[in-house]
Every structure is written in C-alpha cells, then in structure tokens.
Amino acid sequence: QLLRQVSDIISKNLREADILARLGGDEFGIILQNCDLDTAHHVAEKVRASLDHLVFSWQQTSHTISCSIGVVPITAESAGISALMKAADIACYTAKDSGRNRVCVMSMDDKQMASQQGEMEWHNRIQTALQDNRFFLECQIITPPTGRGKGLRYEVLIRMRSPDGSVVPPSAFLPPAERYGMASRIDRWVIENVLEKLSSAPRHLDALEACHINLSGRSFDQTDFADFVVGRFHHYGVPANKICFEITETAAVHNLLEVQAFMKRLSDMGCSFALDDFGSGLSSFGYLRRLPVSCLKIDGMFVRDIVTCKTDLAMVRAIHDIGRTMDMITVAEYVESEDAASLLKEIGVDLLQGFWVHRPSSLDDILGTEPSRLSEKVTHLKLHTT
Structure with a gap:
C-alpha cells in the first residue's frame, strides 16, 4: 500500500x-x-x-x-x-x-562520481569474497595494565584475501561495505564463524572471559538481525556471557531505539556490550543511561598521542572518569608504547589494547594455544616491544 x-x-x-x-x-x-x-x-x-x-x-x-x-x-x-x-x-x-x-x-x-564508482566496485568484490570464503579472522588480546586478568579477553578482527592471496586492509573494504549495504552480511559471517569456532574449543571457552565482536550500525536496520544472533547462540551452544558486542558511539546514537531493543534482548541472555570509539562522536552522555553498556572503549585518536598531547590526556581522564562514575570498565585502544601504558595505568584505565600489548594474530592460532601460554606471550610482548 x-x-x-x-x-x-x-x-x-x-x-x-x-x-x-x-x-x-x-x-x-x-x-x-x-x-x-x-x-x-x-x-x-x-x-x-x-x-x-x-x-x-x-x-x-x-x-x-x-x-x-x-x-x-x-x-x-x-x-x-x-x-x-x-x-x-x-x-x-x-x-x-x-x-x-x-x-x-x-x-x-564528476570527480566525486569517479571516486564513488571505485568504492561501488567493492560491492561485487565483497560479495565474491563471501561466496569464495576469502574472509578470515584475527584477534587482538586485551589485558589489564598489570598483564594479569581474570581470564582471556580479545577483540575479533575481520580480514579479507584478494584472489591472488594477498591480504586486503580493512580500511579498503569496510567503508564501502558500510556505504553499500554489505556490512550486515559481514557481521553475520563473523558471528557465525566465531560461535562455530568457539563451540569446537571447549578448553579455550572455559578460560575465556570475553570475546569482543564488532557490529555495524547497518545491521540494526534489519528487523531479523536479533533473531539471527539469538538463533546462532542456540545452534552452537556458546554461553552468551562469553561474548561482548562492540557498537560504535555514532551507531548507537543514530539507531538508538533499535540498538536499545537489541541490547535488552541479548543482555537478558547474558551478553555484555561495549561502546567503541567513545569520545569521537561527542554526543550527549544522556543516552548512556538508556543502554546496558558495561564497557567504554576510549577512541584511539585520544590514546595514540597521550604522551605528548595534554589535551588528549585530559580527554582520556575525562572519559575514564565518566566510565568509573557509571560503573563501567574502560578500555584504551591504540596503546603503542610503554610510556603510554604507564600513563594509562596511572589514570586507572582498566584494560589496554594495541600493538604494545599484542599484535593481531590468527584466531585459529589463539584457539589452538594453551591459555597459560597466551598469558606468557602477552607479558613477553609488553616487556620487550616498543
């Protein structure tokens, strides 16, 4: 009608x-x-x-x-x-x-049209990569400043191979995927594959505190997305409390009602939620009270130069204070030096993520490594990498 x-x-x-x-x-x-x-x-x-x-x-x-x-x-x-x-x-x-x-x-x-046409060609490339199973998963470990956490925590990262076998950087295919409606298909592929892999690694699952999975704001435009996610949990039998879904601050604000309904349904099952890139949108903090968020991930653009930029240092302190006031865990992304890690520890940030802590590695490799050895590997990187 x-x-x-x-x-x-x-x-x-x-x-x-x-x-x-x-x-x-x-x-x-x-x-x-x-x-x-x-x-x-x-x-x-x-x-x-x-x-x-x-x-x-x-x-x-x-x-x-x-x-x-x-x-x-x-x-x-x-x-x-x-x-x-x-x-x-x-x-x-x-x-x-x-x-x-x-x-x-x-x-x-138009130059703009030429630029857009180049991006639109990614639609077919991404679709073909999904059909040919050329996506794979890496992960990056997230750890407290002391290096000793309650359990293993990491963020899953999507990667893509070109037909010749070379790895395509995420910055090349994720923006067009968002723009041209493919991001939700990628989200579903990641959720399907992560839950399948976790279900086949029970010892790893026992040691896992949280596996972080990113969600695109575009996924919330689809009315059956929550049904799909719930269905995959039931199918693979992975405990929901092992998964922390990451949603960007911008996506949360722009899809507030849909995100709120999704979070309510999945948090009732046991899932936790993190607001990614927090601080970049400079949105009103009022919406935070409406969302069952347990973790704030401080935008890496504030963390990267925290040692040399007083403004960035002040922003990190402010965001951490907001998180602490609301009983949320704070995570600093893009931690790339020992000096930055020391400052973040002094501020009181709960968890660190970045090349100084752990360079992304294959999820399959992480799943196949004893959790105690993973802990030693992260500590070794923290002591010797600059």
Whole structure:
C-alpha cells in the first residue's frame, strides 16, 4: 500500500511522456524525456518535497516518508544503459551520504562520481569474497595494565584475501561495505564463524572471559538481525556471557531505539556490550543511561598521542572518569608504547589494547594455544616491544 501511494505521488509530478518504474524494493527510476539538468533538478525537488509531506497510516500508526534522489544526464556520449544505471546509483548514494532527503545532480565526469564508482566496485568484490570464503579472522588480546586478568579477553578482527592471496586492509573494504549495504552480511559471517569456532574449543571457552565482536550500525536496520544472533547462540551452544558486542558511539546514537531493543534482548541472555570509539562522536552522555553498556572503549585518536598531547590526556581522564562514575570498565585502544601504558595505568584505565600489548594474530592460532601460554606471550610482548 505504501508503494502504491508513493508511485501515485511521483506520477502526479511527472509529464505524460515521462517514464516511471519500480526497480525493486523501495527503489524507483524515472526517465525525463527532452529535459535539461536544471529542469530535472526542479522536477526531482518537487517529487522529494511531495513525498516529504506524505503521512502513511497503517494499523493505527502514522509514518513519515522521505527519499534520496540521484539525477544524471542521458547524452550522446553516455556509455550505455549499464553505465547510466551505475551513475544514477552513485548519485543516489551520494544524496544519502549527504544527509538523506535530498537531491544530488551529477554529470558523468564528476570527480566525486569517479571516486564513488571505485568504492561501488567493492560491492561485487565483497560479495565474491563471501561466496569464495576469502574472509578470515584475527584477534587482538586485551589485558589489564598489570598483564594479569581474570581470564582471556580479545577483540575479533575481520580480514579479507584478494584472489591472488594477498591480504586486503580493512580500511579498503569496510567503508564501502558500510556505504553499500554489505556490512550486515559481514557481521553475520563473523558471528557465525566465531560461535562455530568457539563451540569446537571447549578448553579455550572455559578460560575465556570475553570475546569482543564488532557490529555495524547497518545491521540494526534489519528487523531479523536479533533473531539471527539469538538463533546462532542456540545452534552452537556458546554461553552468551562469553561474548561482548562492540557498537560504535555514532551507531548507537543514530539507531538508538533499535540498538536499545537489541541490547535488552541479548543482555537478558547474558551478553555484555561495549561502546567503541567513545569520545569521537561527542554526543550527549544522556543516552548512556538508556543502554546496558558495561564497557567504554576510549577512541584511539585520544590514546595514540597521550604522551605528548595534554589535551588528549585530559580527554582520556575525562572519559575514564565518566566510565568509573557509571560503573563501567574502560578500555584504551591504540596503546603503542610503554610510556603510554604507564600513563594509562596511572589514570586507572582498566584494560589496554594495541600493538604494545599484542599484535593481531590468527584466531585459529589463539584457539589452538594453551591459555597459560597466551598469558606468557602477552607479558613477553609488553616487556620487550616498543
């Protein structure tokens, strides 16, 4: 019914010769014949404004609607249908990235379009990597400043291999995965594989205090995500209290209701939660009281230069004080030197993570190593690595 109303509103803003089609899901395409870019921009704005005023009522509930529109020209120089569709797709994603509920007009030679097109090619690469099982898992140990914790704690890190076997840096494939809707598939792959591996290593599981798994904000856009996670716990029989899900501060604020419902359901099972990159969003701290968070991970951009920058040192102290006041564990990321570790210990930060503590290694290797030997390995790194 919503799609019918949307298509009806769009049609009323078009001429008789124009073409409207539903491309799939909630995506529509429009061809404006004999129309220059300025006029097309005006028409697109009319469509956007009309949908912005639509109030859709369903089962005694009212919903507001908005849309993002990408506009590209069809000229004699256009490469063909596939290129035009890709260009329109890029323009639409650009409108979304610019804040949604807006129109983005692009010409085929825009530098921004060329950049976006390079990122969009990652969609197919990531999809192929998932199909060919070219993702693998590493982990980085998290430990108290003393090196002696209650048990083993680490963060799982996703990695990708290219077809030639070389490792693709996460900074290359994770941003496009977020942008073009693949991040949730990666999240599901990680959860599936981590729980499967943990279920097959009972001795490791006994020594494990917490395995940290990152979640993308995009996963919370999917209504069945919580059902999937709960289902995987039941399938593999891994105790929920062994898993700590990490959600970035920005994702938590932007998806507050969805994140709150997810956290409530999973924390009732025993899972714990950490707010990752805390401090980067500079959001109101009021939302913290609404979330069952037990751990604050201080953004690494404040930790990295803590030895030389007094402002960063003050930020770390402030975030740690907030966490302590709210009975939360604090974790400092990007700890890369003994001096930084000493400062963090003096502040009272509970846990450290970074190259000075442990360089990421294969999760399979960690699972196959006796927990006592892992502890010795971390201590050795702390004493001898600078």
